[in-house]
Amino acid sequence: MNIPKKLSIAIDGPAASGKSTTARLLAKKLGYIYIDTGAMYRAATLAVLKKGINPEDSKNAGKAVAESEISIKIILQEQHTFLDGEDVSKKIRTPEIDRNISVIATNTDIRKIMVAQQQRLAEQGGVVMDGRDIGTVVLPDADLKVFMIASIEARAQRRLQDQAEHNLTLQEIKDDIERRDFADMNRSDGPLKKAEDARELDNSNLSIDDQVDQIYKWVNELIA
Ligand code: CDP
Numbered sequence: 001m002n003i004p005k006k007l008s009i010a011i012d013g014p015a016a017s018g019k020s021t022t023a024r025l026l027a028k029k030l031g032y033i034y035i036d037t038g039a040m041y042r043a044a045t046l047a048v049l050k051k052g053i054n055p056e057d058s059k060n061a062g063k064a065v066a067e068s069e070i071s072i073k074i075i076l077q078e079q080h081t082f083l084d085g086e087d088v089s090k091k092i093r094t095p096e097i098d099r100n101i102s103v104i105a106t107n108t109d110i111r112k113i114m115v116a117q118q119q120r121l122a123e124q125g126g127v128v129m130d131g132r133d134i135g136t137v138v139l140p141d142a143d144l145k146v147f148m149i150a151s152i153e154a155r156a157q158r159r160l161q162d163q164a165e166h167n168l169t170l171q172e173i174k175d176d177i178e179r180r181d182f183a184d185m186n187r188s189d190g191p192l193k194k195a196e197d198a199r200e201l202d203n204s205n206l207s208i209d210d211q212v213d214q215i216y217k218w219v220n221e222l223i224a
Pocket of ligand 1: 038
């Protein structure tokens with residue numbers, strides 16, 4: 001019997017487009033490792049803020065991240081993010097991190113560190129990795145590249161539900177998503193961009209299960 005090759009799957013797309021949930025469930029279904037690269041940039045942002053460094057101070061922000069240990073671990077099938085040994089999975093999902101992350105994600109020194117670490121994590125294959133530059137920079141040779149999009153309305157509604165405890169209005173969430181997307185698309189290093197060979201998936205009107213099934217179908221076509 002042929003053992004199917006373990007693929008590398010890249011899922012990119014704008015903020016709150018449902019990448020993480022889809023990627024996590026897809027990885028579970030395939031028995032692959034799921035890597036949420038956004039969580040790593042979030043932990044890098046927390047590392048800089050915790051040290052009292054202004055994120056705009058690119059040299060010292062880069063140094064703070066280089067001196068921090070960011071790691072991810074799967075515990076009970078959920079990805080947990082660690083900063084210097086502390087589980088920061090909750091602390092990285094706050095409006096404060098959202099406000100500061102775009103500057104950190106534009107920092108070339110920090111992107112270099114993140115990309116190298118992500119490439120090491122994906123070395124063995126059998127990974128589903130989601131982010132902004134996975135198909136273009138981190139895994140340009142990925143077996144399958146998906147670019148997920150959804151209307152701003154659908155994305156803001158989903159984030160409103162996910163972040164109910166932060167009491168943000170729908171408009172505040174929309175503004176934050178649009179501001180982050182603009183910054184992500186317009187930076188010179190690793191901008192948010194659909195790779196030429198990526199398949200686009202508009203999930204504005206799809207359930208999570210439908211999205212996972214569609215990508216799972218593409219994976220099976222590739223394996224066959
Ligand atoms: O969950 P959400 O879509 O809001 O964002 P995320 O995936 O957690 O990523 C948060 C931020 O990290 C993004 O807005 C990007 O600025 C940055 N990021 C990046 O620059 N490159 C990646 N590969 C992943 C995230």
